[in-house]
Amino acid sequence: MAKITGGQLVAKTLKKAGITTIFTLSGVHIVDIYNGCLDEDIRIIDVRHEQTAAHAAEAWTRLTGTPGVAVVTAGPGVTDAVTGVANAFRNQTPMLVIGGQAPRSQLLKGGLQELDHVSLMRPITKLSSSVFDTQRIPELITAAFREAYNGRPGPSFLEIPMDVLDSDVDVGNVTFPRYSRSQGRVHGDPVLIEQAAKLLERAERPAILAGSQVWHCRGEKELLSFVEKSRIPTYLNGAARGSLPEDFPFYMIRSRRHALSRADVVMIIGTPFDFRLAYGKRISGDAKIIQVDLDYSELGHNRDIEVGIQGDAKTVLAQLTEAVSPLTGNTSWVDELRRIESELLEKDKPFLTSDAVPIHPLRLAREIKDFMREDAIFIADGGDVVTMSAAVVTPGRPGRWLDPGPLGTLGVGTPFAIAAKAAVPETEIIILFGDGAFGLTGFDYDTLIRFNMPIIGIVANNAAWNQVRYGQIERYGRVRGNVANVLSPLRYDRVVEAMGGHGENVTEPSQIRPALERARNSGKPSCINVMVNPDVFSSGTMKQSMFK
Secondary structure (H helix, E strand, O other): OOEEEHHHHHHHHHHHOOOOEEEEOOOHHHHHHHHHHHHHOOEEEEOOOHHHHHHHHHHHHHHHOOOEEEEEOOOHHHHHHHHHHHHHHHHOOOEEEEEEEOOHHHOOOOOOOOOOHHHHHHHHOOEEEEOOOHHHHHHHHHHHHHHHOOOOOOEEEEEEEHHHHHOEEEHHHOOOOOOOOOOOOOOOOHHHHHHHHHHHHHOOOEEEEEOHHHHHOOOHHHHHHHHHHHOOOEEEOHHHOOOOOOOOOOEOOOOHHHHHHHOOEEEEEOOOOOHHHHHHOOOOOOOEEEEEEOOHHHOOOOOOOOEEEEOOHHHHHHHHHHHOOOOOOOHHHHHHHHHHHHHHHHHHHHHHOOOOOOEOHHHHHHHHHHHOOOOOEEEEEOOHHHHHHOOOOOOOOOOOEEOOOOOOOOOOHHHHHHHHHHHOOOOOEEEEEEHHHHHHHHHHHHHHHHOOOOOEEEEEEOOEOHHHHHHHHHHHHHHHHOOOOEOOOOOHHHHHHHHOOEEEEEOOHHHHHHHHHHHHHHOOOEEEEEEEOOOOOOHHHHHOHHHO
16 A cells, blocks of 8 residues: 655645645755645745745635645744744634654653643644544545634644654545634624614714724625715725725725724724723724624723624624615714815825935835735835835735734744735735834745745834833933934845845935835845934824823
8 A cells, every 4th residue: 555654644634725835944844745746736935034935824714715734843943933923823724733743762861852842832823733543644634624723813824843754654644624613604693784784874973993803704796895885984094004995985094093083983994992092992982883703702802882793704794784774964073084185195295205314214114005006016014114104105905905914923024925925916015114114024925935936025223122212211311211222224135135136225315215225126025225214203102192
């Protein structure tokens, strides 16, 4: 009877689950998985740091809807991946990380890179387990994928000892599960749907905040249909950005704080009451709240609500569209918000067109916005410069915005770009880095260059960890406030040039657009180092609102 190794079983099971690409950094514990992937024609993208592999796996899931997979070696390979796994856990992103382990015969003896990975990963995964039987590899990989999508989605982790991967078994004795996970969607309770519709219909000042689950559930069309019918002012955050056309009359951007503080009914879809909403306190205390979330435990978490609907955003929005009647009495409310939008845009205009040197971050954001193609994927990887840019750079299509999410993990830019270029190679990828963020995983430009993945990276270089720096200066004064948060004004463009990419340095606003055009035409992974004003801060940073 034909024999098959554990690594070949891993690859065959991944192939049956629809996996076409893995992200990895090599290690002796996992090489038989590579051998299997070559047999199954699964693309192997090897990176320079396991954090990159884990972040790339998350971005793959978010972009394609198929779970991303990272394969890392034992010990430091797994621990290096922890940050990426934690980020996916907070983002509710299903994915799979496979880690190596010392051979079973060496466990608890102090084998090379031996560590209790399962306990380490358990708090930040949906499933964390060891595989000690080669024949059970398909069963447990399938279970890991299924658990990743169970209820609140998230990452799964499996460690497979080296001798389990290297051992061969009779292929006829191996069972490959055919059913990995249900394709069904969780519908909202019809009674609660009706209650929500009536509450919205009676509202005088309604507002909607739609978050990442709208995109993760692929509910952007249903959101558009619902807002078209209900005519409720709508705000987008996280991965939901791009779900409404920029010129859509009920899509608002800058007036969110005003709207949430004045609304009498607010519907929150697929985003938690976490620090981004001041744990619910950004919404008027008198407002009645409708909350829609995949995770039952999020309903009413940190803030009392009127109606809590557990369900898939796509199906719940379709149900609400059927149930709600068009709101025709909120014309003055919509006009009020449009006036606020105009006022705030006028307030920003001098900075959006500023010729000041050092460059104002809003001028950089406006140049990027004007340059971006409609289908471009925009990746936000930074602190204060990204916070300021978020109201300016709006993606033209759903699923075209990638940011770290609520864990606030810097360093996602290059890994997300690797995954994006692997998943949708014909799409232009633009990254806005803070200079601090670039330093964390920027060396994986080497991966972009080795795999011929042209992207356009822009480093907003203020030579500081500015989101921290502002509060530190306010609290301790400038001398002590500049401790441990000031960086060197490095030429990151030269770093990328030295690797074989395209680099440019920009010090004046008029140089931004020509540099972007040259980067696009270079056909290489590019890095434009833009020196921005270190003494300009976002309003959120100045109010330290993320800590309140």
